[in-house]
Structures are given as C-alpha cells and as structure tokens.
Amino acid sequence: MTDPDPSSSDPDPAPSLADGDAPALPAGSDALDAVREALVEWYEADHRDFPWRRTDDPYAVLVSEVMSQQTQLDRVVPAWEAFLEEWPTTAALAAADRGDVVAFWSRHSLGYNNRAKYLHEAATQVETDYDGTFPETPAELQELMGVGPYTGNAVASFAFNAGDAVVDTNVKRVLHRAFDTPDDDAAFERVASHVMPPGESRVWNNAVMELGGVACGTTPRCDEAGCPWREWCHAYETGDFTAPDVPTQPSFEGSRRQMRGRVVRTLGEFDELSLDELGPRVRVDYAPGGEYGREWLRGLVDDLADDGLLTVERAGGDGEEDVGGADGDPGVAGVQVRLRE
Numbered sequence: 001m002t003d004p005d006p007s008s009s010d011p012d013p014a015p016s017l018a019d020g021d022a023p024a025l026p027a028g029s030d031a032l033d034a035v036r037e038a039l040v041e042w043y044e045a046d047h048r049d050f051p052w053r054r055t056d057d058p059y060a061v062l063v064s065e066v067m068s069q070q071t072q073l074d075r076v077v078p079a080w081e082a083f084l085e086e087w088p089t090t091a092a093l094a095a096a097d098r099g100d101v102v103a104f105w106s107r108h109s110l111g112y113n114n115r116a117k118y119l120h121e122a123a124t125q126v127e128t129d130y131d132g133t134f135p136e137t138p139a140e141l142q143e144l145m146g147v148g149p150y151t152g153n154a155v156a157s158f159a160f161n162a163g164d165a166v167v168d169t170n171v172k173r174v175l176h177r178a179f180d181t182p183d184d185d186a187a188f189e190r191v192a193s194h195v196m197p198p199g200e201s202r203v204w205n206n207a208v209m210e211l212g213g214v215a216c217g218t219t220p221r222c223d224e225a226g227c228p229w230r231e232w233c234h235a236y237e238t239g240d241f242t243a244p245d246v247p248t249q250p251s252f253e254g255s256r257r258q259m260r261g262r263v264v265r266t267l268g269e270f271d272e273l274s275l276d277e278l279g280p281r282v283r284v285d286y287a288p289g290g291e292y293g294r295e296w297l298r299g300l301v302d303d304l305a306d307d308g309l310l311t312v313e314r315a316g317g318d319g320e321e322d323v324g325g326a327d328g329d330p331g332v333a334g335v336q337v338r339l340r341e
C-alpha cells in the first residue's frame with residue numbers, strides 16, 4: 001500500500017497521478033464521480049453473499065482473509081463457519097491448543113499449516129499485547145503474526161473502513177482493462193487510490209474485488225454481468241481484453257451477446273458505418289476475410305436487424321435490405337449499418 005505524500009496539504013491521501021494514469025478521470029471530475037457511483041450501485045444492487053461480508057468483527061474478517069489466501073471462496077465458507085464456531089473469539093483461539101488449530105486446518109484442506117500457527121499466534125498477540133482489542137490501521141495490523149500488507153489492509157478496510165485501496169491480481173486486471181493503466185505496480189497503486197472514494201474502503205474494496213471476481217475475470221463478462229464500467233472501459237471500447245495476468249486475447253465462446261452489445265454501442269456513436277468500419281471497433285482482430293470478418297459480422301448485424309435494432313442498407317441504395325440476402329457477395333463490403341431510429 002502506498003503512504004500519502006507527507007509534503008502534500010491535500011486531505012485526500014490518494015497519491016498523485018503520473019502523466020498517462022487514468023487521463024479520462026481527472027480528480028474532481030464528473031466522470032470520476034460517475035465511475036465511483038456506478039460501481040458502488042452495481043455492487044450494492046447484487047453481490048455474492050459471503051458471510052464475512054456481513055460482519056465487521058476484525059477477528060472474523062482476519063480468519064476469512066487467511067483462509068482465502070489459498071482456497072476458493074466457496075470452499076472457505078463452511079471452514080470459516082466451523083472455525084468460528086469452535087473458536088469464536090481471539091481469546092478462545094489464544095487459549096486453544098495449537099495442535100488442534102493445525103489439525104483443523106489440515107482437515108479442511110486450507111493450505112500451508114503455518115497459516116494456522118500464525119493465526120493462533122496473532123490471536124495470542126491481540127490478547128496479550130493489545131488487551132483483546134484489535135489494532136485498526138493497516139500498519140498496526142501488520143504487527144500481527146502472519147499479517148502482511150495485503151491482509152492488514154483488508155482487515156482495516158472490512159472491519160474498520162480504514163484501509164487503502166486494495167491492489168491484487170484481480171484489481172490490476174480491472175484497472176488495466178478499464179483505464180488502460182500501465183502494467184506497473186506504482187501505476188496500479190496510484191490509479192487504485194485515485195478511483196477509490198476517500199473514506200469508503202469497506203464498500204469500495206469489496207466492490208472492486210467483486211467486479212474482478214464476477215465480471216472482469218480472465219474471460220470478461222462485460223454485458224452478461226452488467227459491468228458498470230462499460231461506458232468508460234478502454235478494453236470494452238477497443239476489444240483488447242489482454243491484461244497482465246491474461247497476456248493473450250481471451251476466447252469469447254458464448255459471448256455473442258457481448259459482441260451484439262458492442263455493435264449497438266459503437267453505432268450509437270456514429271451515424272452509419274460500413275461493415276469494415278464497424279468490424280475493427282467490435283473486435284481488434286477483425287479482418288474482412290478472416291474468422292472474425294465480414295461473414296461473421298454480417299451474421300451479427302443480421303440478427304440485430306431481425307430484432308429490429310438495426311437498419312441495413314446498400315451504400316448508395318435507396319432503401320433497407322436484408323443483409324442476409326447477400327451471402328457470399330463481395331458487395332457486402334458496401335453494406336451500411338446504422339441504428340434503427
């Protein structure tokens with residue numbers, strides 16, 4: 001996590017953006033406000049209901065974070081519930097036999113047993129060094145055994161709403177695609193801090209991680225998941241969905257709906273486009289004669305025309321026509337497409 005610049009008198013602790021960081025989202029802009037509101041609204045309308053998201057007990061949050069480090073979230077749920085039933089407080093865990101905690105860890109296949117030992121030790125520290133009361137800041141939390149910068153910040157955010165912007169692999173992927181953030185740790189920190197509303201780390205970090213988890217995964221589900229950032233997203237606009245952890249263009253099997261959405265969105269910005277003008281705006285790898293070429297795009301616009309969303313005309317023609325009637329006809333390049341009024 002990045003510390004605020006001590007030389008700045010700005011009460012907003014977000015580090016300054018460097019040239020090229022999120023140029024479309026300057027501080028104080030309507031766009032930045034809109035990006036923030038859209039994500040929080042999307043998250044609050046519907047999100048995966050993990051039980052640790054319903055508590056602000058720092059001990060319960062810490063247990064969930066440690067368990068999630070190596071285990072899929074769905075599998076963490078029963079282990080987390082059983083752990084807290086067995087040892088509901090730091091006092092209970094500190095009083096437990098360390099061997100029992102390690103045995104629990106193994107039984108639930110939660111990864112390295114050292115994490116169980118560290119958790120037991122951290123509970124002991126809270127009881128003995130902090131009088132049973134958790135520290136609240138990311139820096140103080142890192143004094144606890146086994147708690148690094150990421151976990152310390154997560155507990156500060158989710159238990160005390162006092163964290164910095166989370167930057168993990170999922171968040172990097174989202175920021176890279178959405179705001180064309182360079183693949184550089186300092187840039188990710190700057191942009192993540194910049195877009196997080198000040199003092200909102202609890203909801204924001206949950207929301208941005210949810211976005212990376214359910215919408216902007218390695219294969220993005222922009223339209224299916226109703227991603228709230230499509231309007232601003234660089235990847236959605238360009239069709240280049242590569243990311244630091246997704247170095248080659250992900251496959252889009254079953255994402256015809258996404259492509260349909262992109263056709264409609266693109267045509268919303270232009271009066272009229274030919275297929276070869278529309279194609280590269282829908283897919284970066286569009287090539288007239290290629291797999292994703294005129295034939296493919298014709299099928300897409302034909303469906304949309306059938307659905308009454310598009311009008312398809314011959315360039316220089318005097319009326320609408322069914323683009324599907326030009327199968328194999330090289331003249332299809334002269335087809336003009338626009339949104340139906």
Ligand code: SF4
Binds near residue numbers: 215228235241
């Ligand atoms: S529009 Fe798609 S690529 Fe962009 S942030 Fe949303 S899910 Fe990710």
